[in-house]
Amino acid sequence: MINEILKYNREFVAEKGYESYLTDKYPDKKIAIVSCMDTRLTKLLPAALGLRNGDVKIIKNAGGVITNPFDSTMRSLLVGVYELGVEEIMIVGHTDCGVQGMDGEEMLHLMRQRGVDDEHISLMKHCGIDLEKWLHGFDNVDEAVKETVDLVRNHPLMPADITVRGYIMDSTTGLLSEVND
Helix, strand or coil: CHHHHHHHHHHHHHCCHHHHHCCCCCCCCCEEEEEECCCCHHHHHHHHHCCCCCCEEEEEEHHHCCCCCCCHHHHHHHHHHHHHCCCEEEEEEECCCCCECCCHHHHHHHHHHCCCCHHHHHHHHHCCCCHHHHHCCECCHHHHHHHHHHHHHCCCCCCCCCEEEEEEECCCCCCEEEECC
């Protein structure tokens, strides 16, 4: 499948398909969006929000949440604010999220089934990583979004003048509902 994608890429470049996407690194709308990596949102999220290439920074991860104040998503937001002119941040969870209800112990079981050695799992635990907690999802998408909004808004490195708001997107229709604090 990767070879098919690479073949398409060569044709895309040769036909100058990129020209309609040309922009710079600064988001025109000065917004960063943290969202889930769910495949249903790949085109739905920008379409439902009326976004074009260059409008916003979109940062995707499993669940669209930040679980650690020093993870790569938080780092990306800080880069967006300090280096790229981001002034507003949207945290966008969605309905029927695969991370909701995800079980850390089950993930470890699946890892073992795929050949991850118990020695490697034990090594992570001895390094102070609570794998069950790290791999656990969330129970309630509204609460997960609220917690992420709170974490970003109150992060010691986030300036107070940045607007941070949370939303749940219907993963079928794209309708956004604001999550209130």
